Amino acid sequence: xxxxxxxxxxxxxxxxxxxxxxxxxxxxxxxxxxxxxxxxxxxxxxxxxxxxxxxxxxxxxxxxxxxxxxxxxxxxxxxxxxxxxxxxxxxxxxxxxxxxxxxxxxxxxxxxxxxxxxxxxxxxxxxxxxxxxxxxxxxxxxxxxxxxxxxxxxxxxxxxxxxxxxxxxxxxxxxxxxxxxxxxxxxxxxxxxxxxxxxxxxxxxxxxxxxxxxxxxxxxxxxxxxx
Amino acid sequence: xxxxxxxxxxxxxxxxxxxxxxxxxxxxxxxxxxxxxxxxxxxxxxxxxxxxxxxxxxxxxxxxxxxxxxxxxxxxxxxxxxxxxxxxxxxxxxxxxxxxxxxxxxxxxxxxxxxxxxxxxxxxxxxxxxxxxxxxxxxxxxxxxxxxxxxxxxxxxxxxxxxxxxxxxxxxxxxxxxxxxxxxxxxxxxxxxxxxxxxxxxxxxxxxxxxxxxxxxxxxxxxxxxx
Amino acid sequence: xxxxxxxxxxxxxxxxxxxxxxxxxxxxxxxxxxxxxxxxxxxxxxxxxxxxxxxxxxxxxxxxxxxxxxxxxxxxxxxxxxxxxxxxxxxxxxxxxxxxxxxxxxxxxxxxxxxxxxxxxxxxxxxxxxxxxxxxxxxxxxxxxxxxxxxxxxxxxxxxxxxxxxxxxxxxxxxxxxxxxxxxxxxxxxxxxxxxxxxxxxxxxxxxxxxxxxxxxxxxxxxxxxx
Amino acid sequence: xxxxxxxxxxxxxxxxxxxxxxxxxxxxxxxxxxxxxxxxxxxxxxxxxxxxxxxxxxxxxxxxxxxxxxxxxxxxxxxxxxxxxxxxxxxxxxxxxxxxxxxxxxxxxxxxxxxxxxxxxxxxxxxxxxxxxxxxxxxxxxxxxxxxxxxxxxxxxxxxxxxxxxxxxxxxxxxxxxxxxxxxxxxxxxxxxxxxxxxxxxxxxxxxxxxxxxxxxxxxxxxxxxx
Numbered sequence: 001x002x003x004x005x006x007x008x009x010x011x012x013x014x015x016x017x018x019x020x021x022x023x024x025x026x027x028x029x030x031x032x033x034x035x036x037x038x039x040x041x042x043x044x045x046x047x048x049x050x051x052x053x054x055x056x057x058x059x060x061x062x063x064x065x066x067x068x069x070x071x072x073x074x075x076x077x078x079x080x081x082x083x084x085x086x087x088x089x090x091x092x093x094x095x096x097x098x099x100x101x102x103x104x105x106x107x108x109x110x111x112x113x114x115x116x117x118x119x120x121x122x123x124x125x126x127x128x129x130x131x132x133x134x135x136x137x138x139x140x141x142x143x144x145x146x147x148x149x150x151x152x153x154x155x156x157x158x159x160x161x162x163x164x165x166x167x168x169x170x171x172x173x174x175x176x177x178x179x180x181x182x183x184x185x186x187x188x189x190x191x192x193x194x195x196x197x198x199x200x201x202x203x204x205x206x207x208x209x210x211x212x213x214x215x216x217x218x219x220x221x222x223x224x225x226x227x
Numbered sequence: 228x229x230x231x232x233x234x235x236x237x238x239x240x241x242x243x244x245x246x247x248x249x250x251x252x253x254x255x256x257x258x259x260x261x262x263x264x265x266x267x268x269x270x271x272x273x274x275x276x277x278x279x280x281x282x283x284x285x286x287x288x289x290x291x292x293x294x295x296x297x298x299x300x301x302x303x304x305x306x307x308x309x310x311x312x313x314x315x316x317x318x319x320x321x322x323x324x325x326x327x328x329x330x331x332x333x334x335x336x337x338x339x340x341x342x343x344x345x346x347x348x349x350x351x352x353x354x355x356x357x358x359x360x361x362x363x364x365x366x367x368x369x370x371x372x373x374x375x376x377x378x379x380x381x382x383x384x385x386x387x388x389x390x391x392x393x394x395x396x397x398x399x400x401x402x403x404x405x406x407x408x409x410x411x412x413x414x415x416x417x418x419x420x421x422x423x424x425x426x427x428x429x430x431x432x433x434x435x436x437x438x439x440x441x442x443x444x445x446x447x448x449x450x451x452x453x454x
Numbered sequence: 455x456x457x458x459x460x461x462x463x464x465x466x467x468x469x470x471x472x473x474x475x476x477x478x479x480x481x482x483x484x485x486x487x488x489x490x491x492x493x494x495x496x497x498x499x500x501x502x503x504x505x506x507x508x509x510x511x512x513x514x515x516x517x518x519x520x521x522x523x524x525x526x527x528x529x530x531x532x533x534x535x536x537x538x539x540x541x542x543x544x545x546x547x548x549x550x551x552x553x554x555x556x557x558x559x560x561x562x563x564x565x566x567x568x569x570x571x572x573x574x575x576x577x578x579x580x581x582x583x584x585x586x587x588x589x590x591x592x593x594x595x596x597x598x599x600x601x602x603x604x605x606x607x608x609x610x611x612x613x614x615x616x617x618x619x620x621x622x623x624x625x626x627x628x629x630x631x632x633x634x635x636x637x638x639x640x641x642x643x644x645x646x647x648x649x650x651x652x653x654x655x656x657x658x659x660x661x662x663x664x665x666x667x668x669x670x671x672x673x674x675x676x677x678x679x680x681x
Numbered sequence: 682x683x684x685x686x687x688x689x690x691x692x693x694x695x696x697x698x699x700x701x702x703x704x705x706x707x708x709x710x711x712x713x714x715x716x717x718x719x720x721x722x723x724x725x726x727x728x729x730x731x732x733x734x735x736x737x738x739x740x741x742x743x744x745x746x747x748x749x750x751x752x753x754x755x756x757x758x759x760x761x762x763x764x765x766x767x768x769x770x771x772x773x774x775x776x777x778x779x780x781x782x783x784x785x786x787x788x789x790x791x792x793x794x795x796x797x798x799x800x801x802x803x804x805x806x807x808x809x810x811x812x813x814x815x816x817x818x819x820x821x822x823x824x825x826x827x828x829x830x831x832x833x834x835x836x837x838x839x840x841x842x843x844x845x846x847x848x849x850x851x852x853x854x855x856x857x858x859x860x861x862x863x864x865x866x867x868x869x870x871x872x873x874x875x876x877x878x879x880x881x882x883x884x885x886x887x888x889x890x891x892x893x894x895x896x897x898x899x900x901x902x903x904x905x906x907x908x
Contacts, residue, residue, distance in 0.1 A: 117835070117856075117857060120427060152796070165428050166428075166852055171657065174657070175657040175798070197388060200349070201392050201421075342606070344608070348629070384611070386625070393620070393625055395619075398620055430855070575886065619882050620882075651875055651878075655801065
C-alpha cells in the first residue's frame, strides 16, 4: 500500500475512534481559527487581547520536550529527534500566536537526576558520571535556542513520555478551568502520543495536535503511526 | 513505500527506542520458551507445575478486553473489533500455557455504568436507555465464549484504554513481586498500546506482546502503528 | 487538658488551616440549608426536585464503607467499627435528603479478592480460605440493612482508605461538573479523613463532613483526631 | 480525659490498626537500631559504610518540607509551623545518621508558581505580586539553615500535603528497591500524616516516623492527632 493511502487509513481510523474530540491541524489552518470553528478577528492590539483572553480562557497549549538534547544536533545527544530542529520555528510561531490569544502556555520538559534513577529503565544506560540526556542543570535540559518561558507561563517537569504521568499537570489545568488542549513539540510516537491519549482519558473536551509543529525521528513513522 | 518495508521500519524504531525492555513475540516462539530465554522442560505434571511456579513467579499475563461487545459479532456492538473474534483461540491457548506455567493471570475488562458517565467523552453517545457497550451486568460485558476466570485469577475493572489508568493494577502487581508482563487481547492501537506504554513508564522490566494473540480493527493499522 | 478543650483546639486549627474549604456540619444544620448558605424552600414535590437539581447539580455525596463487615456486629468481622451501627439511621437520613435534593450519590465500598492480594499489607492476615473482610460476593461486603443503591446512583469500588486512591472517582466527579462534596460513613480517622484530605488536594471547592453521620471505633479519637 | 490518656488511646488505636507496619520511634531508639531490630555495630568508618549500605539498601529517609517558610520565624511566613525551628537539629542529626548508614535520602520540598496556581485552593490567598509561601526561586523555598542536599541525594518537588500526591516519588523508590521508609520533618497533622497514609496505601513494608524529629503548629494536636 502506498504511503499516502496508509496515512489516509490512519486518519480514517482516528475519525472513527475519537470522533470530534481529537483534531489534527496544520498550523496554518488552526491559526486561522480552524481549531475553534471561528477566526480571531483583526482588531486593535489591546482589545484583541481582551477578546482573545475571554475566547481562549479554557484552552492551554502544551509545548513538549523542546529541549536542546532532543532538538539540537550540536548536543550530540543519543536522544536527538532527527526532525526536531526543523520544527523549532513552527513551534515558536505557535507559541507566539498562543500568547497573542491569551492561551495559557505550559512548557513541559524532562529534567532527570544525574544518576538516571528517575528515567525509564530502558534509557538508564545513557547516564553515568553525572551526565546524560536532559540532566537537570546541564545545557541539554535547556529549551532550544529561540524558545523562552515568559512571566505568567508555566514550567512542568516530567520524567516519563506523557506529560500527565506522575505529575500535577491535570490538577493545574482542571483547576484553572482548562477544557481544551493544543499540543506541539517532540516527538510524535512517544511523548506527543502518550500525552494525547492521557488527555483523552482525562476527559479534555478537544485535543488538537498541530502536525506541522511536531516531529518524529523517522518521518514515515510520523505519518503511519500518528496516533 | 510497500507495507512490509513500513513494518520493518516500525520494528527498527522499536528496537532503537525500547531496547531489550519491550518484546513482540509470536505465541509459538514465546510458548516454546523464547520469552524467558529458555524452554520449559517437559516433566511430570506436578513437578512441572512447581518448577514453573518458581520460574514464572515474577511474570503476570494481562488478558485485555476479551469481552463479547469487543470480539463477538453477534452482539452487533459499535465497539466490535473486526479482527477480535479471530484471536479468541490464540488468547485461550496463551491463557492455558500461562496456567500451566503458574503465571499470575489478570483479566482486564471494561465495565461501565448504564448512564455512560464513566466512559470516555467521545464514546458517550453510545449509551442510552440503560444500554451501551460493556455495561456492567449486561451480556456484552461478559468474557467471550470459551474464556473463563478460574479460582486464583484476578479480575480488574478499568474504564479507559490503559489497564493502569485510574486502577489499582500496579499496586496488585508490584506488591505481588511481578516484574514482567505478557499481554494479549484487543485492540492493538488503543488498549494494548496504552497498557504497554504505561507498563514501560511504570518500570516493568520486560513487557511482551504476543502479536498473534492481539487484534486491531484494521489489520494494516495493526502492522503500521504497532507500538 | 479536658477533652472539650482539646476538641476546641482541634476545630480552631481546622479553621485556620482549611479556612472555608472544609466544613464540619451536624446533619440537622446541613439539611436545613447550612451547607449551601441558604435553605431549600418548601414547594410542591415536582418543582422542588427541579429546583433542587439545578441548585445541587455541582454537589455529590460520598457514602463511605457502609458495609456489613464494618457496621454490623452480627458479622463478627475484625474490621467492625464500634460506633458504626449507631450511625446507620443518620446515614440513611442523609441519603434520603440528598435524593430529594437531586444530589449525585456515590456509594463507595471496599471489595477485596478472596486471597487478600489487593488489601493493605497490614490487613492481609485476615484473609484465608477464601474468606475475609468485605470479600467480593460475600455477605460482609453488602451494604448495611436499610441502605440500598437506587437507579442513577453510582457504586465505586476501592481497595484503600481513600475513595480517590487508585480509583476513577475523581474522573467521574470532575467530568460530571461536581465541585462540592458531602461525606458520610465510616470511619473518621481512616477512610473518611483520607478521602477528605485527597478531596482537598484535588481542589474540590467545598468538602463537608456530616459529623453525626460518621463514626470511629473509639469516640474520643473521633473527637480529637477529627481531621 | 487527661492528655496523656488521650495519647495512650491514640497509640493503642494505631497498634490495632497498622499492626507492625507503622512505627513511631524517638530518634534515640531508632538510631540505636530499634528501627530494624538490630543495632548498627561500631566498626571502622569505611567497612561500617559498606556494611550499612547492604543492611539499609531497602530503606529511604524522607525529609519533608524543612524549608525556611515553614521553620524559620525570620521569614514571617503565614505557613510557619510553630514548633518547626526547634526540630531542625533533630532532623539534621537524623540525616547525618542516615548518611552514615547509606540510607537513600529524599528531600521533599514544596515549590510553587509565583501566581499560586499550583497551590491548594484554600492557600491561594497568600499569593500575589509574585510572592507567597515557598515560591520557587525565592528564599522561603530554600532549606532551613544547616540542612544541605549532598551529591547522590534526591530532591523531590511536591505541590500538596502528601509527598506521593501527583509526584513520581513512588516510581523512584519502588524501582530503586526501597521497601521501608523513615520520615522526618514538618508538619505532623498535614504533610507527615498524609505521606504516611499514602505510604501505607502504597504497600511500603515498614513506615517509621521519628516523633522527636517532626513538629506541629500546636503541640497538643501533635499528641492527639498523631496518625
